[in-house]
Amino acid sequence: MKFSEQWLREWVSPELSTEALAEQLSMAGLEVDGVEPVAGEFNGVVVGQVVACEQHPNADKLRVTKVDIGAEEHLDIVCGAANCRTGIKVAVATVGAVLPGDFKIKKSKLRGEPSHGMLCSASELELSDDHDGIMELPADAPVGEDFRRWLGLNDHALDIDLTPNRADCLGVKGLAREVGVLNQLDVREPKIEAVAAVCDEQRAIHLDAPEGCPRYLGRVIRNIDVSVASPLWLQERLRRSGIRSIDAVVDVTNYVLLELGHPMHGFDLNAIDGDVHVRWAKDKEEITLLDGQTVTLQDDILLIADEKKALAMAGIFGGEGSGVTDTTKHIFLESAFFAPDAIMGKARRFGLHTDASHRYERGVDPELQATAMERATALILDICGGEAGPVIEACSPAHLPKPAHITLRASRLARLLGITVPAQDVENMLTRLGFAVTKSAEGWDVVVPTYRFDIAIEEDLIEEVARVYGYNNIPTEAPQAALRMQRTEESNVSLRVFKHILMAQGYQEAITYSFVDPKHQAQLYPDLEALTLPHPISVDMSSMRLGLWPGLLVAAGYNQKRQQPNVRLFESGLRFVPDSDAENGIRQEPMLAGVITGSVQGEHWSDGTRAVDFYDVKGHVERLLGATGVDSEYRFEVQTHSALHPGQSAAIYRGEQQVGFVGALHPQFEKTFGIKGRAFVFELALNVIRAREIPLAGPVSRYPSIRRDIAIVVDEQVLAGNILESIRKIGANQLVDLNLFDVYTGANLPENKKSLAIALTLQAVDRTLEDQEVNDIMHTVVQELKNEFNAVLRDS
Template sequence: MKFSESWLRELVNPAVDTQGIVDQITMAGLEVDEVEPAAKDFSNVVVGEILTAEQHPNADKLQVCTVSDGSEEFQVVCGAPNARAGLKTAYAKVGAVLPTPDGKEFKIKKAKLRQVESFGMLCAEDELGISDDHGGIMELPADAPVGSCIREYLSLNDQIIDVDLTPNRGDCLSITGLAREVGVLNKAPVTFVADNETAPVIDDTFPVELKDAADCPRYVGRVIRNINPQAETPLWMKQKLERSGVRSIDPVVDVTNYVLLELGQPMHAFDLDKLSGEIVVRRAVQGEKLTLLDGQEIELNADTLAITDASGPVAMAGIMGGEPTSVTEETRNIFLESAFFNPISIAGRARSYGLHTDSSHRFERGVDWQLQSRAINRASELLLEIVGGEAGPVVETVNEDELPAARQVFLRHSKVNSMLAFEMPAAEIEEILTRLGLGVEKTSTEGEWHVAVPSYRFDIAIEVDLIEELARVYGYNNLPVRTPTASMPIKERDETQVSIQQVRRALIALGYQEAITYSFIEAGLAKQFDDQYDAIALANPISAEMAVMRTTIWPGLVKALQYNQNRQQSRVRLFESGQRFLPTSGDEIVQENVVAGLLAGSRVPEGWQGGKDQVDFYDMKGDLESLLALGGAAEEFSFVAGQHVALHPGQTAQILRNGEAVGYVGALHPNLIKALGLNAPVYLFEINQAALCRGSLSSYAEISKFPESRRDLALIVDEKTAFDEIRKLVQKQAGEFIKQVTLFDVYQGQGIESGRKSLALGLTWQHPSRTLNDEEINNAIDAVVTALASEFGASLRE
């Protein structure tokens, strides 16, 4: 936002120079982008009056003018098309020094133009460095005092300050808001614009209906009739507008823009004679058309708030008015409006149409919801002064239930001191908050306050917002520099838990690399990898490839494998620990932490002594079993044949912990391998992180000094019998001193009946305090063989 320093000083005039103000507001969080003078340096330029203007005898495009500086008359040759008798303009006398576009300067001397002497120069705005306008010489008001210094008359000894405001400080998008800030920072009094009510002289009103009161809870309007369309905007108002980056158009539009800059309330004026029926504030009907003030025709979307009459939309609420009902040079009667719009209903709408206006910029950030009537009164006062007319009553249409609620924030002195790292006196806290316009009321407890937030401060909602205001006004440079200290006791660690860091380190030690993939995936891919859950769709996805939330980590890992294989990386081992997002019957989303891994390519890295064997199911299962053993509770886990839409039907195992399903391990389905263009078998696992990391408490047992005893058994069992079931039965029947059951051979073929298989088991016993004798071992073997025969129909292989 640009503003004129001289305008600011009309409201608050601290005893600091321009740079002081710039430094203050920058340190207060209102960053200054640029400071530039209202005009470049020049001297000896006065208000001159053209007494006569005659055709140059030797040039068609030149005129010979007689110019008065109030005391003498001078002959000046001028080529401007608007030079005419009676015009008051900027006159650079002989000896005047003017700026040049390249930053240099030149001096005005007596000259001859086509054999006619010229004493000085009549200046355009760009020749004085006021603007880029070179359409003709300056045209000053008829009451401009001839002979007065042009710099003083136009207040050109001024600075234009450009402030880059953060989105939360919409209250400073006005000269009043900035003056309030400067007043607070300097403890200086602020002269706020008076709220003078203009008494109505006619009874005319225009009806207004709020169909969408949630988006527009307050709409204030006033009819003004019989204005003078020939009136001109006063010079002082033009200057303030132009120095704020706003072009002067006509008095009515200029007044609405002036009030916007002065108070921060966007306004609009309709040509009353072009309105029909009543004003209705509603959502647009999809496809309704409106020609805007800038001449472009747009089709309104259904989410756009519109100001309409009987003919349809006449303005985009909070953004821009329509051309058909705009004020023109023929306008005699106007309907002045000032409204409050919910910031949410305006935010992003202008950008969706490729627009950005001063109104939308303010409404998106929040406009004071109690400012509308005051803005109407101020605009009425200025309009009646400039264009005359007869004002009707101010009519307010409001839905109180939809207006923002007045806020109170609880503030504790102890919290202030804790966050600012020093003891700020209570009196200073109250004084700063009061200067900021906040209402401060002490509670019954010492050092606590209830703070009433004014309607223009949308950014203050919680206690730390108030503390930030205290720090800002007190001065960040004045806050003490302290090294933060904190008590950091050693955190208790549950020895039954395996940390996810341990899991990651174990996988890295096995040759895996950690991957981090997107939580959002393609909808089609989600269905291919999980038919149990319907993936949750995003309301506003970045792209079609990131349209739903993943219900398994596998799609991301497989896409990473695909990416690597496309770049000649044939051996890939990846893992990821992260969340999957599962829908429930209600509106809640279950976020479950899981660990997943992927294996593809050769078993060992390429080398002169390494084989070329490819990984298989048991490589993945072995890696997974090493993870399950981290918590010392590997015996609680088991693997059973399972089914999963993404895995090979014959190479899929469900992971159980104490009978409860906690994950899957298996080979990627051949159809998926083909669909994704993968060039080798892929093996995957995914397990619930909580189940994986829940271990058991370690216990100490002395190592036996006595030798182990081992016996080998070759059993013939049904080919569908799982070794895990046999292992459990053997451990149960082999006595308390069984130490290990090892499967060291599996055989099917010649000598083995069809549908059966041979399992070679190694059973190891060890007693802690003595050597086991043959009889004890033989008894244990007999018990095992008998139980296996009874339970599984097993027989010893001859």
């Protein structure tokens, strides 16, 4: 929120400099992002009045004027602005004045006519970007007065970055209350009196959705003149708060929003057919908004409607058909309380973010509607004239927020803060913040004001005391704590071990969002239903991830577009799978995944560049599984996956339990994620692969090992992994190493056959193996392979 320091000081003015005030607000939790002057640096500019304005004799687009600035003689000034005319009051830069940009005003001649000054536009004084003519000042502007002093331009705009829980400070009223508490000063609120009705016209109000709108106030104001410009003081306060002046009615509602923190809206009365209804939208109902955008609504959108049509999205944006225009004569003024839950996230769904939705999502004071209505009515009548009707209120007390009652214990306060705050100071702080405080035996019974939605428990009150007391005033003391060794399960492999293995293979750790683009995810996992967020950050981050691949693939494509062809990334994190049997209906599983693209290594004279393939990434996965000490329990089986290339994908199993997948990304997704070339991915269930066999110490054999090689011929469809697994079972204790070192197909082999060359290393711990023992083992191996796989020894 951006606001004028001068405006705030009309409510409460501590004896602090601008910088000190900004620091005080920041330390109280209302972080000041920036402080900037409200106008450019200039001097020598005064209020003047054009007493004569004639056509320049030598230029069609120039005028020669005489300007009264309260001096003995009128100034001759040549002006080119189309809106220059006799009688208006203007900002005059006199000779010797210095304007923003170090622009100095000197006596000059323009097309032969003397010019002793300049009539200024708002842009030339850096008051706005408006280049359309000179500034026209109010008729009561004092001629000869220093313009900067008269308009109060020695002011600063403070930009406060409020946390979502402090909606009570989204107005000068709330900020003034905070400053008053911090400096123990009384706040001077403007007196707001009820405006008496002078006409009987009214519109009945029906709360068809009281859970979304428990209170709605409306008032008819007839015969207003919308063509009247808002007074300069009002325009200036809006400008200094970052809001552009539009018309008097909109300006007034914006002013009330900034002053009291309460949104309002004005409808063209003639556009309303019959009574006013606050209701939920019908599914697929459409409305055209003030910006010309037509949106299709769902049945959870709250609407302001009449008997025939929707008028506005409640608390978000007005409708085009009911907005105030240049021809509007009668208006219906709205002041309502909309429940935060009814507004939250709805504006973002349609790509909108308005000042009203920003406040209603966080919560406005449910007791402020009448005050805001009277304030806005008085301002509209004062500026535009008109006749006000009675205020009509529809209310559902059962649906209004109930004030919270909290007990604040003195002992708890002292224990959490580490200091004892005097009881009188605690009561004074809370009372100034608007809390109703009653002394009790334990401490204080506190009733929370309706504008503090963020106060719900005792700790919230303790935080308020600490904040107002001043964090800097609480002494710093080192906490007393004892260190305790954490229990580490030796049967689990640390995640750090897996990370080190991957980093040794050239991977880098990535951290991506847990919410992903639903379109990308639906392509990768078409058979799984994802959890959709009700209030996402953006449309392309609205789905909870079903795996880590979507985030990693986006990151890989992002890096490749920035001249990083060789990408190796891994990530550990949760995936979220809807499951009715799981807690809260979501099964959260820790996963470890990776992606690899590009070449195996950088270009080198000895090896050139070889692109990564399936076996590279499979080898990386095998190294991970090797850390468990039970890698022999894992197997890779050919299996298809919707995200992977058929024929280049495999499921990983431990026993009968599926652990994950490894394979090549399907080519159809390469363009989706902006990936050039082939990409290979893997994903593993951390909870499964972390389980390992506890290592046991054993004797190291002092006896020689014996290697025997066999070459067998089997059908092409027989998997080498199954053959190796069978040999491991037969070799028992004597088999210490097993390696497939050659696969051959072609000449000298029957059709649809292949040759596998396998090296077996045999060794005993307690003796040297004899040839007969080795021969017996090899004979058994060959016989079992023949029986199980119809394998025969290769002759040549």
